[in-house]
Amino acid sequence: MRDFAAELEQRREAGLYRIRRHMSGPHQPMLTADGDPVLAFCSNDYLGLASHPELVDAATSGLVEHGLGGASSHLICGHHSEHHRLEDRLAAFTRRSGALFFSTGYMANVGVITAIAGKGDTIFSDALNHASIIDGCRLSGAQVNIYPHADTATLAEQLAATDGHKVVVTDGVFSMDGDIAPLRELASLCRQHDALLIVDDAHGFGCVGPQGRGAVLDAGLSEEDVPLVVGTLGKAFGTSGAFVAGPPMLLDYLVQKARSYIYTTAMPPALATASCRSVDLVEHDEHRRGHLARLVNRFRSEAATMGYDLMPSATPIQPIMIGDPHEAMRLSTALEKRGILVTAIRPPTVPKGESRLRVTFSAAHTEDQLDQLLDALRESAPRAVTDRALANV
């Protein structure tokens, strides 16, 4: 048998060992972690909807009306009218002809990619794509060409050198960097080389584009340009589940072929009830997006002045680049001593040498809470950071 214990020890020594904190109470910026109160800047609840009373109410009335369990898969007898209502609502929200509700974003990516590409086909995948996309590519059996992050010139060469069925897949907003894929260039390359473009905009929906309709719409791209768009409901929407939006023919194909759609129990219908309500909130609450943008702007300008190395991101994902995993852990621990929770993100989630603190903002954060984060960052700044600040003045 393999020496699993030794592998765990190696992980610890490399600064890559991960632990789970025990959180309690509803998800909001002030949390209880392992019994201690902390102010969190690391959740994906970008619009502060995860504990919104209207969503809790919608879920509660959904439970009373429709019961709890999903009871069966969608193709047996689990496809509830509430699921279908959510799909129609998501299609309207994304301005696409249809949507298909999946249990999670992970399953949506694995299901879509394995259905759309297989042996003999070629998938082109951005180097920084989410793990669920990577796993979908691996499982598909297709040839996988990983192009350097957002490098459309290299992708163009790879596409030109490849025959047969081609699929290009990318995050819309990149989950660990917060930047947005060059969607217009990607769409134009795909048109030129007859490739199918799939965009996973898990972090864009709710935050990016007019009324939070996502990065694809914000780039002015239609369903013809980007046939399939994936979104998750567990982030800005504050609920759970995911969807794929696109033309009915392709969605029908997925219903027939996407194994992670077919061979799993449907989500509780009440969750779809709550998600419908959430789409309404996301669509209409411009105030939340405005507040979020103000927090992000102020954080960027003040953290940069302190000498922190930020990344070119205009989204609520604002990583502080550190590099060394031990150093990233040290900063995370120093912040936690000051009551601020920001988790360090280390390999294999990010490339080697690119460990970082992934700071994320929520519309539920107050200006005062941002001040607390900035104070803690000022007091915990590593030497290299304060040196950089001094060199800047």
Ligand SMILES: *Cc1c(COP(=O)(O)O)cnc(C)c1O
């Ligand atoms: C979070 C995430 C997913 C997975 O979504 P879940 O619903 O949490 O499974 C997929 N893609 C990206 C880019 C993500 O950030």
